[in-house]
Amino acid sequence: KVEEVHHKIADKIKEKIQPKNAGYYLSFTTDCWPGMTESLMCLTCHFINKEWTRKQVEVNTKVMNGSHTGEYLTETFPNMLEEWNIRKDRASLVLRDRGAN
Structure with a gap:
């Protein structure tokens, strides 16, 4: 049941x-x-x-298997995009938090 709900929501996000x-x-x-x-x-x-309204959707939450570094993000980010069938050339900007985690 949970997996079905996850797939339905993921399909809606992919369409958006x-x-x-x-x-x-x-x-x-x-x-x-x-x-x-x-x-x-x-x-x-x-x-x-299309209506010129700013939107945002959470597309992924992952357990981190490494340090919170730019290098880790560089390795992980393309895989996260791939999971959602998002081409890398569609990414115009990537911002990372600067918190002291």
Whole structure:
């Protein structure tokens, strides 16, 4: 049941971020949260829809298997895009939080 709901929501998000709905270019932000046993990284997609309204959707939250560094993001980000069938050339901007995690 949970998996069905996940797939339905993922399909809706994928439709929202298609070029016909979100324009070609997308921007992304990441945020990381440290934990006692594991750390998480969230990827949020930002775009302007056909009605010129700013929108954002969380597309991925992953357990981090490395340090919270730019190098880690550089390795992880393309894989996160691939999971959502987002071409790398659609990413116009990627911002990373500068918090002391």
